[in-house]
Amino acid sequence: MAQEEPRYQLVKDFILNGINAKQWKEHKRVPSENELVEMCKVSRMTARRALDELTEEGVLYRVQGRGTFVAPKKLHSPLLEIRNIAEEIQNRGSSYSNELILLQKESCPVHLLKHFSLNEGDEVYHSIMVHKEDGKPIQIEQRYVNPTAVPEYLKQDYKSITPNVYLSKVAPLTEAEHEIQAKEADPFMKVTLKLQELEPVLCIDRITWSDTTLVSYCQLYHPASRFSLTGRFKTKHQLTEL
Amino acid sequence: MAQEEPRYQLVKDFILNGINAKQWKEHKRVPSENELVEMCKVSRMTARRALDELTEEGVLYRVQGRGTFVAPKKLHSPLLEIRNIAEEIQNRGSSYSNELILLQKESCPVHLLKHFSLNEGDEVYHSIMVHKEDGKPIQIEQRYVNPTAVPEYLKQDYKSITPNVYLSKVAPLTEAEHEIQAKEADPFMKVTLKLQELEPVLCIDRITWSDTTLVSYCQLYHPASRFSLTGRFKTKHQLTEL
DNA sequence: TTTTTTTGGTTGTATATACAACCCAGTTTA
DNA sequence: TAAACTGGGTTGTATATACAACCAAAAAAA
Known part of the structure; x- marks a missing residue:
């Protein structure tokens, strides 16, 4: 077991x-590479790699000639944590529950045919679920799942384990793409999420891949004004053109 | 000039x-570390660093024991394109115009002090602008700019060149962080964006860096329901837990 | 034929070393 | 006093080397 790290x-x-033990606080220096060599009994290159990766991950920042410092705390892509909604809710001291509205096989909606690389009439799995905090509905999750990638999707019991937790087990996520909108709520959402008149929903569309196969297309709806859900993320791609 | 790379x-x-020259295509092997040593006359560790970084950036993927391969091409964060709003609007055949509401130096708002690493009373540049498509306002841009990084910010003419285009010239972007919310509109937004009663706004907060210096803090407000603005982005972080 | 072993190539980890680039504070010099 | 220099510490880049982990195909054995 316990793979050697x-x-x-x-x-x-x-x-x-x-950092967690508050030994080193924000903007304070952490041990230099050479100090880590002695403290951890590793070579400088190894110590350096550790600091490099933590810098890349946004935990530290480095200034040539001065040292390596603790970066001000950023939420680490809480947008992603939204998925683990059960955990999220329990972490803030509330009770999590859910209600399964729909779980069936059906022919793939036309607007998703190209995403799933399917032909008209081919079938996909479809689920709708409402996630609740202390009994109050806070998220509608609609999900279309690739039956090839996850053949057992319909047979799970989603009372105890949420769809995304199950999916992550059988088809480890390698990539995700999101699209975010504020939308008008349709009647179903209004009733289900107990929205006020004209209250919008914040909609997160998410497409996930496991390696190169598309696993699922998912839409999450939140009452926007009541919860003011925020998603934060970083980019670090080709920003040269901006 | 021309810093040696x-x-x-x-x-x-x-x-x-x-890759661009189609010499190596998707899922095809690129030269191994040892081959790069010969081809580029560098040490293996240097070749390795190059491959590692390209892997981290999502350009390549590696399989131990087999080689390094070209990753399938992915959309490149169109959320970022939203910024070039003038271009965006012209591209869809409309006419772009803007109205400068405010452009001044003022003391930094307290909630931004830590972001800019400033002390109370220090000054920042502040601008508010409305972007219009065919005369109709579609975005409010509020921006706080680091005067150290961009001392000439107040002296520009923003009729022809938008703030973000100017900023990208004088302080090339290396990193950006976003936060997205659906919010209630305040009275100014209601009037300016001609919102209906209770119509929300989609708010994108963006913080940009040039190297390690924070360049600007920017808030973009869009009428959510009318335009249903979408932002799409990718993540490639610790997706293992999902 | 089928299975097992070997072998060569590739990536992954780790160390030791060297020098460049840079920052800062203390010292020297003008 | 003020400017210039110096030295020690830190990060950044680069090389050479070694071995481990892993894969795929070839070779050997059953």
């Missing part, structure tokens, strides 16, 4: 523990 | 050129 990971953990 | 960057460019 590489040594740079141990150094990373060493730093992360120090 | 590090050698690992040359190797990265070598690979990227090969």
